[in-house]
Amino acid sequence: xxxxxxxxxxxxxxxxxxxxxxxxxxxxxxxxxxxxxxxxxxxxxxxxxxxxxxxxxxxxxxxxxxxxxxxxxxxxxxxxxxxxxxxxxxxxxxxxxxxxxxxxxxxxxxxxxxxxxxxxxxxxxxxxxxxxxxxxxxxxxxxxxxxxxxxxxxxxxxxxxxxxxxxxxxxxxxxxxxxxxxxxxxxxxxxxxxxxxxxxxxxxxxxxxxxxxxxxxxxxxxxxxxxxxxxxxxxxxxxxxxxxxxxxxxxxxxxxxxxxxxxxxxxxxxxxxxxxxxxxxxxxxxxxxxxxxxxxxxxxxxxxxxxxxxxxxxxxxxxxxxxxxxxxxxxxxxxxxxxxxxxxxxxxxxxxxxxxxxxxxxxxxxxxxxxxxxxxxxxxxxxxxxxxxxxxxxxxxxxxxxxxxxxxxxxxxxxxxxxxxxxxxxxxxxxxxxxxxxxxxxxxxxxxxxxxxxxxxxxxxxxxxxxxxxxxxxxxxxxxxxxxxxxxxxxxxxxxxxxxxxxxxxxxxxxxxxxxxxxxxxxxxxxxxxxxxxxxxxxxxxxxxxxxxxxxxxxxxxxxxxxxxxxxxxxxxxxx
Amino acid sequence: xxxxxxxxxxxxxxxxxxxxxxxxxxxxxxxxxxxxxxxxxxxxxxxxxxxxxxxxxxxxxxxxxxxxxxxxxxxxxxxxxxxxxxxxxxxxxxxxxxxxxxxxxxxxxxxxxxxxxxxxxxxxxxxxxxxxxxxxxxxxxxxxxxxxxxxxxxxxxxxxxxxxxxxxxxxxxxxxxxxxxxxxxxxxxxxxxxxxxxxxxxxxxxxxxxxxxxxxxxxxxxxxxxxxxxxxxxxxxxxxxxxxxxxxxxxxxxxxxxxxxxxxxxxxxxxxxxxxxxxxxxxxxxxxxxxxxxxxxxxxxxxxxxxxxxxxxxxxxxxxxxxxxxxxxxxxxxxxxxxxxxxxxxxxxxxxxxxxx
Numbered sequence: 001x002x003x004x005x006x007x008x009x010x011x012x013x014x015x016x017x018x019x020x021x022x023x024x025x026x027x028x029x030x031x032x033x034x035x036x037x038x039x040x041x042x043x044x045x046x047x048x049x050x051x052x053x054x055x056x057x058x059x060x061x062x063x064x065x066x067x068x069x070x071x072x073x074x075x076x077x078x079x080x081x082x083x084x085x086x087x088x089x090x091x092x093x094x095x096x097x098x099x100x101x102x103x104x105x106x107x108x109x110x111x112x113x114x115x116x117x118x119x120x121x122x123x124x125x126x127x128x129x130x131x132x133x134x135x136x137x138x139x140x141x142x143x144x145x146x147x148x149x150x151x152x153x154x155x156x157x158x159x160x161x162x163x164x165x166x167x168x169x170x171x172x173x174x175x176x177x178x179x180x181x182x183x184x185x186x187x188x189x190x191x192x193x194x195x196x197x198x199x200x201x202x203x204x205x206x207x208x209x210x211x212x213x214x215x216x217x218x219x220x221x222x223x224x225x226x227x228x229x230x231x232x233x234x235x236x237x238x239x240x241x242x243x244x245x246x247x248x249x250x251x252x253x254x255x256x257x258x259x260x261x262x263x264x265x266x267x268x269x270x271x272x273x274x275x276x277x278x279x280x281x282x283x284x285x286x287x288x289x290x291x292x293x294x295x296x297x298x299x300x301x302x303x304x305x306x307x308x309x310x311x312x313x314x315x316x317x318x319x320x321x322x323x324x325x326x327x328x329x330x331x332x333x334x335x336x337x338x339x340x341x342x343x344x345x346x347x348x349x350x351x352x353x354x355x356x357x358x359x360x361x362x363x364x365x366x367x368x369x370x371x372x373x374x375x376x377x378x379x380x381x382x383x384x385x386x387x388x389x390x391x392x393x394x395x396x397x398x399x400x401x402x403x404x405x406x407x408x409x410x411x412x413x414x415x416x417x418x419x420x421x422x423x424x425x426x427x428x429x430x431x432x433x434x435x436x437x438x439x440x441x442x443x444x445x446x447x448x449x450x451x452x453x454x455x456x457x458x459x460x461x462x463x464x465x466x467x468x469x470x471x472x473x474x475x476x477x478x479x480x481x482x483x484x485x486x487x488x489x490x491x492x493x494x495x496x497x498x499x500x501x502x503x504x505x506x507x508x509x510x511x512x513x514x515x516x517x518x519x520x521x522x523x524x525x526x527x528x529x530x531x532x533x534x535x536x537x538x539x540x541x542x543x544x545x546x547x548x549x550x551x552x553x554x555x556x557x558x559x560x561x562x563x564x565x566x567x568x569x570x571x572x573x574x575x576x
Numbered sequence: 577x578x579x580x581x582x583x584x585x586x587x588x589x590x591x592x593x594x595x596x597x598x599x600x601x602x603x604x605x606x607x608x609x610x611x612x613x614x615x616x617x618x619x620x621x622x623x624x625x626x627x628x629x630x631x632x633x634x635x636x637x638x639x640x641x642x643x644x645x646x647x648x649x650x651x652x653x654x655x656x657x658x659x660x661x662x663x664x665x666x667x668x669x670x671x672x673x674x675x676x677x678x679x680x681x682x683x684x685x686x687x688x689x690x691x692x693x694x695x696x697x698x699x700x701x702x703x704x705x706x707x708x709x710x711x712x713x714x715x716x717x718x719x720x721x722x723x724x725x726x727x728x729x730x731x732x733x734x735x736x737x738x739x740x741x742x743x744x745x746x747x748x749x750x751x752x753x754x755x756x757x758x759x760x761x762x763x764x765x766x767x768x769x770x771x772x773x774x775x776x777x778x779x780x781x782x783x784x785x786x787x788x789x790x791x792x793x794x795x796x797x798x799x800x801x802x803x804x805x806x807x808x809x810x811x812x813x814x815x816x817x818x819x820x821x822x823x824x825x826x827x828x829x830x831x832x833x834x835x836x837x838x839x840x841x842x843x844x845x846x847x848x849x850x851x852x853x854x855x856x857x858x859x860x861x862x863x864x865x866x867x868x869x870x871x872x873x874x875x876x877x878x879x880x881x882x883x884x885x886x887x888x889x890x891x892x893x894x895x896x897x898x899x900x901x902x903x904x905x906x907x908x909x910x911x912x913x914x915x916x917x918x919x920x921x922x923x924x925x926x927x928x929x930x931x932x933x
Contacts, residue, residue: 022653403630475667478628481654482661483681483728489655493680497671 022487026404029394036391036455037413040428041420043435047269054265055434065266075252075271082248082278085161085168085237086230092169093226096325097176098219102207103322105181108308110319116177118326121334123174124559126516128235128536129552130171133333134158135239136340136549143336147348159244168236170329172229176222183218203309217290224286228279232421234519239540249275253423258522259541272424280419337556340549360550370551373530380446380531381514384453389506391454392461393499397491400469401477418459422519425456430523444526452520457513461506468502469495508566512559579603580625580736580768585634585644587620587792594620596792597634602736602770607762609771611779612789613815618772619664619740621789625770626661626738627654638736655684660729660767664741666721668713674700674724675709681732699731702761719750726758730765737762737769743778755781776816780804788812806850810929813862819927820904822861826928829854837861837928841900845877847926858931865894866907867925876920886911 047054051062069075100119104112122130137144138158148155157163196210237251247255249271257268311318340346343355364370392414398404399411417425429452433443442448472495480490496503518533525534532555539548580602587594595617602608610618623629625636627643635645643652668677675696682692700706703723713721722742729737742758743751759782762769773779779786780800788796788803788811795809804816813819824845826837831852837859838844847861869876879899886895886908893911897904897919906919 473665473667475663475665476669478654479661479663479667479669479728480680481628482626482657482659483732484655484658484684485680486653486655489684494669498669 022402023404025488026398026402029391029398030404030406030410033391033395033410033413033458036451036458037416039432039436040425040452040455041416043431044269044272044424044428046435047265047431048273051266053263054431062266065270068267069270069274072267074247075274078247078249078252079274081161081241081246082231082250085164085241085248086227088161088165089168089172089230090223090226092165093172094176094219094223096170096173097178097222098180098212098215100173100177100322101180101215102211103318104177106207106211106309107311107318109311109315109322111323112319115319115322115326118330119177120174121330122171123178124512124516124563125171125334125556126235126518126533127168127171127233128239128518128533128540129337129516129556130333131167131236131239132540132545132548132552133335133337134167136346136545137333137336138163139240143339143346143348144332150348157244159240159246161241161246164236164240164246167240168230168233171236172226175226175229176219179218179222179225180215183215183221203311207309220286220289224282227282228418228421231275231278231282232423232519234423234522235537235540238537249278250421250423253427254522257427268427272421272427275421275424276419279421283419334556337549337552340546341553344546360546364547364550364554369530370535372528373532373535374554376446376530377515377532380449380453381511383446384450384457384514385507385510387450388454388457388461388510389465389503392458392465392506393496393503395458396462396465396469397495400466401474401491401495402487414462415459417456420456422456422517423522426452426520426523429455444529446529449521449524449529449531452524453514453517456520457510460513461510464506464509465499465502468499472498504570508562508570512562515559515562516555579639580770581637582621582625583635583637585621585624585631585636587617587624587629588632593792595624595631598789598792598794600787600794600797602768605766605768607759607769607771607782607784609773609779609783609786610789611773611776611786611816612795613774616789617792618774618787618789620792622738622740622770622772625736626659627652627657628661658732658734659736659738660732660734662722662725662729662737662739662742664744666713666725666742666745668721668724668728670713672712673709674705674711674713674716677713677724678728678731681728685732695731699727703727718746719754722746722754726761730761730767735768737767739769739771741773742771744773744775751778758782780816788815790815807862807927808851810860810862810932813864813927813929817864818905819862819864822863822899822902822904823931824859824861824928825857826854826859828856829928834923835928837926839879839900840902843879843900845879845921845926846875846923847877847921847928848924849928851929854928854930860929860931862927862929863904863921863925865905866892867922868904868906869920869922870906870908870912870917871920873920873922875924876922877926879919879921881917881919883912883914883917885914 043054048065049061050059051064052059103109104116136142139145140154140159145154193206193210196206201209232250234250234254237248241247241251253268253271257263341360344357344359345355395410395414399407429448433448442451477490477494480494485493518537521531521534536548536551539551582598582600584597584599585595586597598621610621612618620629624631630651631644633646636643642650643657644650678699679692679696682695697706700709703726705720705723743754746754755778783800785799786803787794790811796803796807796812803812807813810821814821824837824839826835829835829849829852832850834848836844837847881897881899884896884898886893893908895906895908895911897906
């Protein structure tokens with residue numbers, strides 16, 4: 001090999017063209033993201049200030065919608081109910097989740113691994129399915145309620161704010177559990193706890209003075225997330241609240257925007273804005289609270305698994321208590337769905353053998369719309385998960401690994417769906433398809449639902465991919481640049497292959513999420529465009545509980561199979 | 577003649593200047609080392625040459641090509657510069673084999689497969705890794721990874737080789753060998769090389785010229801002998817050769833040459849100033865530990881001191897002496913008994929600099 005000067009370098013990669021290609025790609029990603037995020041949001045904002053539906057002729061600007069909201073007693077009451085329900089359910093979720101994280105992640109409680117797995121079930125299922133299970137078993141005419149009521153009067157009323165909060169709280173406990181488990185319990189350097197032991201703290205005092213305080217950021221983050229989810233959840237208020245005339249914002253939106261024969265779009269848009277502001281302020285509050293984050297930063301210790309804390313005599317009683325809670329709140333409701341699916345009528349007064357039937361399933365499959373819903377759901381979920389993952393990795397790479405000028409704006413845009421509840425994403429896409437000509441061609445095909453899904457779950461996918469990018473040394477893509485790859489080349493040749501596990505994880509997470517989703521597509525439904533979640537919601541509205549239970553069982557099995565396959569085939573565990 | 581020229585190159589991060597108006601010219605075939613403690617700006621300087629970091633001021637050119645110019649906004653992307661870079665972390669792509677790592681640069685230059693394979697095996701033979709071509713980086717030792725990193729950087733025959741502390745992740749013995757080996761390859765290929773290190777031994781042993789940097793600025797630029805024998809700054813004296821720095825007072829001296837300085841307790845040391853430029857008053861005296869003698873010497877100042885603690889360092893002892901409220905380190909074959917004693921410093925070994933402002 002001999003020295004060659006630059007001017008007569010053979011085979012230098014072309015210069016100008018490559019530079020342009022990288023910038024072009026970055027701008028393209030930026031424009032696509034911005035369009036996707038803003039197209040649904042702007043029409044809602046517009047609708048707030050317009051006196052009739054956007055699709056009507058001759059609309060005029062008005063502030064009437066906003067004054068309507070503040071004047072309406074109903075909206076005030078709805079907002080208060082929403083707040084109460086959200087706070088109660090978050091308290092339940094956090095108490096359960098944090099205790100579970102400590103007990104399962106930190107102690108020698110027998111059976112903790114199995115119980116940890118069971119605790120996760122509600123997270124894999126939609127609120128709709130979980131609420132159904134509770135209604136079937138613990139509702140006023142539920143199996144368990146009736147069994148107890150034979151002796152005395154009904155011991156509880158599930159159709160109350162308390163009941164709603166309990167169901168929502170239990171279905172959100174896994175999220176609190178996960179954040180505390182992986183954010184703190186598992187990642188805290190065990191020598192911090194050992195240090196507390198050396199200065200004289202007993203096992204429980206260690207939990208109280210070291211472990212729990214270090215969990216504060218995880219607790220704040222999961223509290224904020226659960227608050228947001230409680231505010232936007234629809235099926236729990238619809239299933240449990242409506243019969244007792246308890247109305248939350250999401251149920252109000254659903255009632256005014258979908259169920260009503262003449263939707264008041266101005267009011268719907270204005271209350272959507274109210275909802276978004278509620279959610280947004282929660283997230284702002286979270287940021288403010290986490291500003292002192294360095295106080296909780298711990299130097300991560302390598303290797304040594306922390307010694308589990310001995311519970312001593314409390315070992316078995318605590319295990320029994322935890323198992324009982326899980327049995328009653330998770331296992332029984334989910335079993336109830338399967339039980340109901342295979343019976344004509346579920347009551348403790350009639351022996352099971354007399355009501356067993358496959359009728360629900362044959363009826364389910366007899367209706368072509370239901371088959372279509374299943375096919376559509378799988379198709380939409382696959383496409384959305386693939387597109388969503390592709391967009392997320394593109395956005396994340398521009399944000400984290402490029403010199404693009406507007407990375408801050410891009411990241412803010414990409415995370416903006418966090419403040420937009422799913423119901424409203426659907427509404428926004430619906431409006432956008434009406435007034436924005438280029439989106440019109442999406443009307444009437446599954447594309448419109450795909451757009452809504454990709455938008456709504458971009459933050460979720462980024463949440464999986466961004467931490468994975470941080471793990472890849474910057475030197476690796478810089479090295480690719482020095483041997484002649486431009487930005488796009490370095491990303492394609494080096495980054496994407498290294499991110500493959502994260503991309504797979506993101507794909508499966510999105511796929512499951514879309515499979516169980518029922519809220520986002522509500523406003524986008526049209527004949528031929530059915531998806532499972534929305535079909536299930538209308539089965540409930542029509543009182544077809546048996547059919548619904550059969551449909552729900554089917555969805556549970558689909559998700560379970562998918563998760564098991566992912567674990568076996570790709571060694572991917574979502575939510576890890 | 578191809579020359580790399582940095583003119584007033586600055587890099588500002590927010591309010592801090594990582595490098596401040598750096599001027600360097602590197603001749604064809606030269607081995608130039610950027611030497612300094614961590615945070616001195618040496619790696620940033622290298623990054624700006626590689627195109628991995630964009631300076632905020634000045635200009636960089638290579639031969640007739642302008643790589644960067646703050647005035648007109650010229651900035652050549654790293655892939656268009658075509659320089660070979662060896663990273664401190666090696667930055668080997670873990671999902672590609674040794675062959676794949678080395679061959680990517682050739683593939684991107686659209687070199688046909690036959691020619692490519694020939695060049696890959698040539699360069700792998702050169703670094704002594706021929707048999708390991710199919711291995712993955714994770715299956716190699718640290719020393720082997722370092723060789724792959726070098727092979728990857730030189731396989732496309734870059735006009736300039738940039739090395740960022742390439743030996744710092746190797747253990748002491750391997751580092752010694754790698755130093756010799758690296759220098760041999762550089763000489764054999766006649767590669768113009770810029771080498772970043774904080775290790776003074778590496779710098780002295782390998783370089784044609786050394787640039788000593790501190791706080792983003794060049795303190796001294798010269799051959800290893802010049803840097804070691806005639807440091808122009810107390811920092812250079814202490815960083816290269818571990819000189820003792822002692823606060824003294826002395827008279828004004830405009831020219832280089834002999835001068836007297838006074839310790840705080842009044843003892844006088846006959847010394848010389850390499851630069852002149854001395855103001856009367858506070859000055860800094862630099863003396864290397866191994867040049868201080870415990871036996872009487874000619875042309876030397878006698879200083880009364882208090883011998884203190886000694887440390888055994890294998891081939892010699894390091895002993896601390898206290899004098900005039902400050903401490904000096906001595907390098908001795910045998911330690912002296914603790915307590916009062918005398919040392920001798922030869923006039924030519926005592927260098928005086930203006931006190932740092």
